[in-house]
Amino acid sequence: MENKLKEIKINWFKLTSIYNSFSNRHLVNFFSLRVLNIIVLFENECTQKKIVEMTGACKQSINNVIQDFIDKGYVALIKNPKDKRYKLIKLTRSGKKLYDSTLGNIEKTELKVLEEFTSEELEAFIKFSKKYSGLLEKEAERI
Numbered sequence: 001m002e003n004k005l006k007e008i009k010i011n012w013f014k015l016t017s018i019y020n021s022f023s024n025r026h027l028v029n030f031f032s033l034r035v036l037n038i039i040v041l042f043e044n045e046c047t048q049k050k051i052v053e054m055t056g057a058c059k060q061s062i063n064n065v066i067q068d069f070i071d072k073g074y075v076a077l078i079k080n081p082k083d084k085r086y087k088l089i090k091l092t093r094s095g096k097k098l099y100d101s102t103l104g105n106i107e108k109t110e111l112k113v114l115e116e117f118t119s120e121e122l123e124a125f126i127k128f129s130k131k132y133s134g135l136l137e138k139e140a141e142r143i
Helices: 002-025 030-041 048-055 059-071 093-101 103-114 119-140
Strands: 075-078 088-091
Touching: 002 030, 030 048, 030 059, 030 088, 030 093, 030 103, 048 059, 059 075, 088 093, 093 103
Parallel strands: none
Antiparallel strands: 075 088
């Protein structure tokens, strides 16, 4: 089992390295790229709280990235009609251009790679990764 864990970790580090190299080539730090990705993934319901939940980072770190994005004109904060306590974070036109030149390109590459898998392989990958992350989260809370 320890060898399998080693393989999982090596693959995870390799994946992280690929995304980190990509972000460095596009002059965006990896953490900011992750935050941008979450803003896009949760397009109509993205709040600072959601980003904290998805990254596990502290509120201050997320706030710093969001403030930097606001200062650069990449995002805007708007009223949340569902919950007045949390503002929604929305991409601006400049933010969309940033996305297109960074994550948009990597997403095209990811989709190209996924086309190499059968639908059964994709379903299995999704199933196993959800199970692994769910179980790991549960066990990590006990530590």
